[in-house]
Amino acid sequence: MKQAVPVHILSGFLGSGKTTLLTQALDYYKQSGKKPAVLMNELGDVNLDGMLVEEGVPMTEMLSGCICCTIRGDLGLELRELIQENTPDVIFVECTGAANPMEMLDGVTDASLLTELELKSVITVVDAAQLLEQHRKGVGKTYRLMQEQIRCATHLVLNKTDLIAPADLGELERVIREWNAVAPITATIRCHIDLTLFDRLEGETGDNVSLSSSKGLNSSCTHEHSHDESCTDPSHLHEHEGEGHLNGKEAGVTHHSHDHVMVYTHYFKGPIDSEQFEALVGRLPSNVYRAKGILRFSDTSSPFMFQYAYREMDFVKITPKEELPNVAVFIGEHFSKQELALELETLEQAAGEQKD
Numbered sequence: 001m002k003q004a005v006p007v008h009i010l011s012g013f014l015g016s017g018k019t020t021l022l023t024q025a026l027d028y029y030k031q032s033g034k035k036p037a038v039l040m041n042e043l044g045d046v047n048l049d050g051m052l053v054e055e056g057v058p059m060t061e062m063l064s065g066c067i068c069c070t071i072r073g074d075l076g077l078e079l080r081e082l083i084q085e086n087t088p089d090v091i092f093v094e095c096t097g098a099a100n101p102m103e104m105l106d107g108v109t110d111a112s113l114l115t116e117l118e119l120k121s122v123i124t125v126v127d128a129a130q131l132l133e134q135h136r137k138g139v140g141k142t143y144r145l146m147q148e149q150i151r152c153a154t155h156l157v158l159n160k161t162d163l164i165a166p167a168d169l170g171e172l173e174r175v176i177r178e179w180n181a182v183a184p185i186t187a188t189i190r191c192h193i194d195l196t197l198f199d200r201l202e203g204e205t206g207d208n209v210s211l212s213s214s215k216g217l218n219s220s221c222t223h224e225h226s227h228d229e230s231c232t233d234p235s236h237l238h239e240h241e242g243e244g245h246l247n248g249k250e251a252g253v254t255h256h257s258h259d260h261v262m263v264y265t266h267y268f269k270g271p272i273d274s275e276q277f278e279a280l281v282g283r284l285p286s287n288v289y290r291a292k293g294i295l296r297f298s299d300t301s302s303p304f305m306f307q308y309a310y311r312e313m314d315f316v317k318i319t320p321k322e323e324l325p326n327v328a329v330f331i332g333e334h335f336s337k338q339e340l341a342l343e344l345e346t347l348e349q350a351a352g353e354q355k356d
């Protein structure tokens with residue numbers, strides 16, 4: 001029998017550091033002479049994180065939806081194709097930060113019916129500062145989603161510890177332990193973990209992890225419903241819309257609207273002024289908690305990859321090898337897309353007038 005391809009799910013709320021961990025893991029595998037592949041899922045219709053993945057790493061993109069709901073049925077087919085075409089030694093599935101890990105887990109294990117793959121871990125990256133704030137508030141859909149992501153993890157990376165006071169670490173560990181008593185927790189800055197963890201995980205023998213046995217996975221990971229039960233968790237807002245085909249078998253299809261998470265994608269018609277853009281981002285309301293983009297500025301020569309997570313901005317100069325869009329994606333809850341669009345258009349106009 002062919003060896004099953006190990007699969008690691010990278011989970012964690014929007015902007016917590018999943019891609020930061022992924023790029024390190026990919027480098028590690030490549031340095032060890034192995035061939036990693038990536039399946040990346042983004043809520044927006046452009047994959048900006050994918051641009052951070054080096055050329056030569058096979059990557060499948062599932063855009064404009066969340067693996068755990070609308071495109072879950074495709075996951076098995078995509079994984080199978082990735083394996084057939086590239087014969088990777090390992091696959092990382094990076095999910096949108098809005099994804100419910102239990103559903104993703106379900107999706108990957110469904111896929112193992114189609115293709116020889118073996119789920120090895122669910123690594124949840126937690127934004128320390130955000131968890132602290134959410135916990136102190138103690139309510140909200142974001143908080144509940146973070147809770148689920150922590151519950152379902154086999155390993156926890158408590159990231160962005162540079163943004164919290166050292167004294168708060170103890171409080172965070174206590175909070176996490178209430179939800180997940182067993183997964184090892186590693187406190188990090190920029191997701192610097194001992195990457196030999198992956199060798200240990202893959203060296204472990206065991207049958208495919210399946211939801212029914214939950215072998216190798218954290219047994220405290222529970223979810224209020226299976227696909228054919230109705231959901232009692234108000235954070236999910238599911239609309240159970242009947243039956244569908246999955247992997248050749250009948251499966252209950254669950255559509256989550258994730259309607260508390262909104263995405264606005266703005267394609268720029270031309271370069272904009274960098275300072276004005278920074279000022280605009282600085283004014284974003286707190287319910288816009290994540291943004292990213294590829295931007296061309298009228299006052300700089302090279303394009304920039306822009307990142308914004310939890311009120312922190314980051315601009316990295318990039319040298320694209322191919323034509324890239326001039327685009328920014330904004331993710332948040334109940335914000336006005338129209339207002340944001342108008343502000344961005346005003347920036348474009350101002351830059352256009354400066355040029356004339």
Ligand SMILES: Nc1nc2c(ncn2[C@@H]2O[C@H](COP(=O)(O)OP(=O)(O)OP(=O)(O)O)[C@@H](O)[C@H]2O)c(=O)[nH]1
Nearest residue numbers: 014015016017018019020097160189190307309314
């Ligand atoms: N201050 C600080 N920033 C970090 C740390 N780790 C990552 N970042 C920054 O946080 C931003 C988001 O990181 P990503 O790795 O893209 O997060 P993600 O979870 O993949 O984001 P989504 O794809 O939107 O879900 C980037 O600007 C990173 O450079 C950290 O430990 N401390």
